Amino acid sequence: MQHTLTPRRWLVLIAVMLGASIGDALLGIGMKQVGPVSLHHLSALFFALRSPWIISGILVLLGFMACYMTALSWADITFVLPATAFGNVIVALLSRFWLHEHVSRSRWLGVALIVLGVGFVANGPSRTEHAPVEVEALP
Amino acid sequence: MNPTLHTWATIAAVVVTATAGDILIAGGMRKLGDLDDIRAKSGLVGAIKAVLSSGMFLLGITCMALSFFSLLFALSGADLSLIAPATASLTFITTAAAAKFFLKENVDSRRWIAALFVCAGVALLAK
Secondary structure, three states: OOOOOOHHHHHHHHHHHHHHHHHHHHHHHHHHHHOOOOHHHOOHHHHHOOOHHHHHHHHHHHHHHHHHHHHHHHOOHHHHHHHHHHHHHHHHHHHHHOOOOOOOHHHHHHHHHHHHHHHHHHOOOOOOOOOOOOHHHOO | OOOOHHHHHHHHHHHHHHHHHHHHHHHHHHHHOOHHHHHHHHHHHHHHHHHHOOHHHHHHHHHHHHHHHHHHHHHHHOOHHHHHHHHHHHHHHHHHHHHHHOOOOOOOHHHHHHHHHHHHHHHHHOO
């Protein structure tokens, strides 16, 4: 069983953590500038593609998807998925210390729970290795 | 807005399709092998070709697209403050269970506790 990840793989996991939240945030800023799009005027979405915020958001999300799939090629999904949730924690920290927003007590509790959960998983093996003798072969 | 049976049905649709998508993509990647090795051998284009020629991956992406449209549909009928945390945290639990049954991943107590913690944390964050 593989217990340790190479520094390169940690970098990929960090990109997975950051990519989804940064990409979503960029899309959020861009769409706020475009304004509400009604179901009858979906063509307005094409104008959104001209916004540099939207374009950079899409590029970041493409990078995220590539890193996510790379991570899945060498780690279990139950290992990678908590990492994506860690992005929420980074967003909470950014909004508190960079944007100086008020973060309520229940949100800090949420942050603490996610950090604990991710810590549990990160301490364990990243991948299930299937030995030649499978569970089904046991009596 | 009071969550009705209709709302919960759309939430269930989002969760089921998102879980199926995640499991299929993870299974496809597992079959493919280490993407870093593939890229080292046949370059970035080769790696992209290998991913796109995987049937499981394409099926997974289809499920993800279905999940996205179910999410839009769910949002048209209920508040974001209910839909987002409900779908995100339920998907953690169902994915952990599905990974155990379909991908035979070793979901030990450590990973179950993590899934529950992350699920509760996401629900609190979205409050």
